[in-house]
Amino acid sequence: MGGHAVTDFSRREFLTIPAAAGLAGSAFATQGDVGWQRRIRRVGQLNMTEHDPVEMDVEAWADYWASLKVDAVLVSVTGILAFYQTKVPFHRKGKYLGTKDFFGECCAAAKKRGLHVVGRTSPDLNWEDAVQAHPEWFQRNAEGQPVAHTEDPRLFRTCMFSTYMTDYLPAIMREVNSLYDVDALFTNAWPPLGRLPDCHCGVCVHLPGPGTIEYWDRFNERTIYLWKLYDAIAKEKRQANFYFANLGGGIHSSANLVALGELCEWFQCDNQGRGGDNTPIWACASQGRVCRAVQNGKMATNVTGAWSTGPVRWRYVAKSEPEQRMWFNETVASGMVPYHHIIGAEKGLGEDRRVLGPARDFFRWTSQHDPHFRNKASVAEIGVVMGQRTNLFYQASPGMSVGDSINGLYSALLEGRFLFDFVHEEKLSRDELRKYKALILPNVALLSDRQCQQIADFVDGGGSLLATFETSMYDERNRKRSDFGLAEVFGIRRSGAIIGTNGNAYCARIEQRHELLQGFEDTDWIAGAQYRAPIASVQAPVLTVVPGSVAYPPELSYPNPSNTNEPAMVVRQKGRSRLIFVPGDVDGTLWRSGHGDLSLLLGNCVKWISGNDQPVMIDGPGLIETFAWETEPGFALHVLNYTNPAAHKGWIRDFHAIGPETIRFRVPNQRRVIRGELLRSETVLPLKIDGSTVAFTIPQVADYEVAALYCA
C-alpha cells in the first residue's frame, strides 16, 4: 500500500494538494440542474464491499438500477477503503482494487443510463497506520487509548472534533470532485445518530461533559460547521451539487433536527428495518412524520435494507419479502422517497437474488403513479409534539424508557384511526400551528418558557391540548421548575414528587359520567399508570386517584384509603379550547403494559379535544395507519394494514387482508373532487360526493392501498 509509507506528509502538503484539485473543479463549475434532488422519486444503492471490485458486474448493476427507474445511485468512494486510485494519504485502497478505477467504472455506467451519482464517503473509521501518524484524528477513551471498533479491532474511531474531518475528508471529497462527474457527496456514519460521542481526545477534554446540554450545543455547532464546509466543497464542482448525510433515527436523533432540516437538501433516513426486539412495524412511517416535521416538505429518503436487519443480522441474505414491502409502503405513505439498499455483489449482483425482486415490483408500481406521491400538505388537524430535547436529556424513572410515551400514544392514535402530524418543539409558532385544531404533548418534559408561551397562545387562539405526566416540568436546559410551565393553561398545580408503583399500580376512580369515559360504563375504576406526577385537587374532577398498594400478598392488595381528591385527569373548557391534563404516564404505561383501558382513554381524549370531528373517518376492521395528503392531482388517502401477528416483533411473513373500510373524507380548501381511483388494486373508486364530503369504500386492503382523489 503506497499510502502506508507516507507518514511524514505534513499538514501543509495535505491541505495544498486537494485544494488545488478543488480549484480545478471550480474553474469549470457550471450551474447544473439546481434542485434536481427535490424531484427525486426513487433511489438505489448497492453498498460496495472490499471484494466487489473483482465480483460485481458493473453493467448488470447499472441495468438493474435503471430498470427500477431510480433517479440516483449511491456509489462508494469511502474513506475507510478507497474504491479508486486515490492519492490522499491514509486512504487505504481495498485489497481487491488492484489498478482498477472501480468508482469511475460505476459512475460512468450510471451516467450512461441517465442516473445521478452520489459519492458515498465514510469518515468514521481508519486504520492503525493513521493512528500512528495522526494520533490527533482519533477518539480516546477515558484512559487516553484510541477507541477500536467493536467488531473489527483493526479499525479505530475518528473524532468529529479533530482535523480528520477538516483535512482528510475534504481531501477525499475534492479528489473525487476533480476526477469524477458526481452530483452530490454523502457521509455515512456521520453525524452520529443514536447517541452523542463520548471522546476524551485532546480537543474533546476541553468540551463540556458528554451527555450534557452544553455538550450538545457544541456538538450541534460543530455538525453545522462541517455540514456547511462539505456542502461548499460539493459546490466547488457545480452549483447544483450538494452534500448530505444520514439523519434518520426517528425522534431519537442526536443532532438538532430543525437546524439540520433547514440546511439539508436531502434528508436521508438510515432506518433500514426493524432493529431491536420490540420495534413496532410502524417505525418507518413514524420516521416519515419526523421528516415532515422538520423539513418543510423537502425531499426525504428512507433507506430500506433488503438484507436482514434486526437483533441478529445477515448482511447478505434477504429479509422476508412482505417485511421489505411493508417498509416501502410506509416510506411512500408517510411522504418519503423509497430507497433500496443491498450490501455486496458476490457473483455479479449477489448470491441471494431475493434482495432484487421486491424493490423492482414496488419501484415500477410507484413510477406509474408518481404524481399521487408528490405531497403538498398533510390533511391532519392534530399535531403531536415531538420533544427532541426530552428524548435526549430527560431522566426517565426506573423501568421507564424515554421513548415509551410517544410509542404508547402512537399506538393509541393508530387504534383510534386518527390522522396526525408530528410537530417539533422548536416549531410552535402561531404560523406553524395554524392548521392544527389540537396538540398532544406525550410527556414532553423539557419546554422553554417561550415554548410554553407559544402553547398558551395556541390555546388563546382556540386550540385544544392533551398533555401527560411531566410535560413542561423542566425548562429547555433540563432544569426542574417549581411547577409545571403549563400550570396556568391547564389550571393545575404540582403537589409533590413522582409516585411510582410498588407491586400494584394505582387506578382511576370515575367521579362523574363524561363523554371522555365512553366504553367504561360497567366500571367505576379503570387502570391508572405506573407513575404519576401528583397534582393538587381541583373542582369537580372527572377521575381521581385510587392509590396503589402491594400486589402480594393479596390480603394487603387493596387501596387504603380508596377515596382521594387527587385528580387522575383534569378536564377544562376555555371558549373553544378543550384542555386535558393527565398526571399519569398513561401513554408510556400503555406501551409497557398494553392495557386497553389506557388506549381507550387516550383515544377518547383525542376525540374530545378534536371536537369529535376528524377530517377523515374510516370505519372497518383491523389495525391500520393512515395518511391523507393534498397531492398534485388532488388528494390521496393511504391505508397501511398492520393487522398481523408480527406487528410488534419479528418480521411479517404473510399479510392478512382486512375490509371493507368505509371512508368519509372532508375535502379541505374548497377543492372539488371529481373522480377516484385505487392505486394498488388499479381500479376505479366509486365516490359519493355530497358538498365538501366524499364517501367511498375500499373493499379490501391486503398490505396497503392508496385511494387517489382527483380534483377539478
Ligand SMILES: [Zn+2]
Ligand atoms: Zn475527540
